[in-house]
Amino acid sequence: xxxxxxxxxxxxxxxxxxxxxxxxxxxxxxxxxxxxxxxxxxxxxxxxxxxxxxxxxxxxxxxxxxxxxxxxxxxxxxxxxxxxxxxxxxxxxxxxxxxxxxxxxxxxxxxxxxxxxxxxxxxxxxxxxxxxxxxxxxxxxxxxxxxxxxxxxxxxxxxxxxxxxxxxxxxxxxxxxxxxxxxxxxxxxxxxxxxxxxxxxxxxxxxxxxxxxxxxxxxxxxxxxxxxxxxxxxxxxxxxxxxxxxxxxxxxxxxxxxxxxxxxxxxxxxxxxxxxxxxxxxxxxxx
Numbered sequence: 268x269x270x271x272x273x274x275x276x277x278x279x280x281x282x283x284x285x286x287x288x289x290x291x292x293x294x295x296x297x298x299x300x301x302x303x304x305x306x307x308x309x310x311x312x313x314x315x316x317x318x319x320x321x322x323x324x325x326x327x328x329x330x331x332x333x334x335x336x337x338x339x340x341x342x343x344x345x346x347x348x349x350x351x352x353x354x355x356x357x358x359x360x361x362x363x364x365x366x367x368x369x370x371x372x373x374x375x376x377x378x379x380x381x382x383x384x385x386x387x388x389x390x391x392x393x394x395x396x397x398x399x400x401x402x403x404x405x406x407x408x409x410x411x412x413x414x415x416x417x418x419x420x421x422x423x424x425x426x427x428x429x430x431x432x433x434x435x436x437x438x439x440x441x442x443x444x445x446x447x448x449x450x451x452x453x454x455x456x457x458x459x460x461x462x463x464x465x466x467x468x469x470x471x472x473x474x475x476x477x478x479x480x481x482x483x484x485x486x487x488x489x490x491x492x493x494x495x496x497x498x499x500x501x502x503x504x505x506x507x508x509x510x511x512x513x514x515x516x517x518x519x520x521x522x523x524x525x526x527x528x529x530x531x532x533x534x535x536x537x538x539x540x541x542x543x544x545x546x547x548x549x550x551x552x553x554x
Contacts, residue, residue: 268415268445268512269445269512269513270295270297270381270445270446270470270508270509270512270513271286271297271298271445272297272298272299272300272395272443272444272445272446272467273291273297273298273299273444273445273446273447273448273505274299274300274301274302274439274441274444274446274447274448274449274468275299275300275301275302276302276303276304276305276323276447276449276454276458277301277448277449277450278301278303279301280301286327287500287502288502288505290502290506291502291505291506291509294508294530295447295509295510295513296328297509298312300444301462302436303434303436304433304434304436304449304453304454304455304457304458305432305433305451305453306429306431306432306433306434307334307405307429307430307432308340308429308430308432309334309337309341309342309428309429310342310343310427310428310429310430310476312340312345312346314424314427315342315346315426315428316346316495317497318426318427319522320400320401320424320425322348323348323350323351324399324424324454325354325398325399325400325401325402325424326353326354326355326398326399327354327355327356327357327395327398327399327400328354328355328356328357328400328401328403329357329358329362329388329392329400329402329403329412330356330357330359330367330403331358331359331363331388331403332363332405333363333366333428334405334428334429335403335404335428336363336366336367336369336370337433338403338428338429339403339428340370350371352377353377353484354377354400355377355378355379355395356371356377356378356379356439357379357380357381357388357391357395357400358378358379358381359380359381359383359384359387359388359423360380360381360382361380361386363380364378379391379395385411388412389412389415389419390538392416392421393419393421396410396419396421398422399422399423399424400421400422400423401423401424401425401426401430401480402416402424402425402426402457402474403422403425403426404425404426404427404428405425405427405429405430405431405433406429406430406527407431407452407453408538409477413425425472428542430464431451431453433456433457433460433461436457436458436461439444439461440460441458441467441468441469442469444469445469445470446469446470446471446472446490446505446508446509447467447469447470447471447472448472448473448474448492448501448505448512449471449472449473449478450474450475450476450478450501451474451475451477451478452472452478452480452481454478455473455478455481455482455485455487456481457486459485459487464485464486464487465486467487470490470491470512471487471488471489471490471491472490472491472492472493472501472504472505472508473489473491473492473493473521474492474493474494474501475494476523476524479492479521479523480515480523482485483523488520489506489520489521490508490518490520490521491505491507491518491521492504492521499501
């Protein structure tokens with residue numbers, strides 16, 4: 268069966284021609300639709316207070332999404348919390364860092380950003396290990412960052428600012444698609460909450476080991492996955508998979524990995540911290 272219609276579980280791009288999936292459309296002559304399977308809702312002030320987190324006890328905040336930024340400052344406004352100008356902000360990308368301009372005066376001395384990878388954000392945080400960090404999260408979330416901060420023995424707390432809920436899928440007819448593309452375990456949960464696994468006939472493509480595991484444990488077969496050495500992005504994974512399937516090749520289902528690369532990065536960061544501590548101690552003894 269050739270791949271002709273693809274559903275991406277993401278919001279539609281503002282400009283279709285600039286979407287990375289546009290190349291897939293042009294190259295393989297497939298039709299691509301977009302429909303989010305999940306949405307994020309901010310927690311209430313009561314829910315925030317129930318977490319017993321004092322924002323002003325922290326000297327730095329870690330942001331990995333615009334949603335948590337919006338809800339952080341919303342909660343601050345509702346709780347009448349004035350954030351001091353000395354607060355530092357750590358973001359996983361420059362785009363998220365620049366988004367802070369919506370709420371604060373952008374100053375490079377207090378805003379730090381990584382290149383979008385887990386390892387670079389972790390290295391950035393380790394360089395400022397004397398800060399007391401507030402990790403802002405959505406629920407559910409990946410455990411890697413909390414695990415990393417804990418293993419590195421940094422001073423930190425976490426706060427849940429938004430929760431993931433299923434989007435309305437009543438208008439989605441999955442049987443018209445040959446391939447469904449998912450980016451998170453929550454999207455898989457939303458799919459299976461609306462459609463039983465045995466009724467899902469399109470092929471499944473996923474991003475991330477956690478999403479793949481959720482799909483397999485939910486009774487689905489994963490046909491394509493990113494990131495991998497061969498396919499570092501979802502568009503590359505789709506390019507390879509659609510080309511092979513449409514050429515009549517047999518493609519084996521994806522096998523789950525036992526250990527994620529993020530966990531390995533945590534171990535490496537921990538070793539780096541120890542190495543720096545040893546060097547500092549040695550340097551101090553030499554004085």
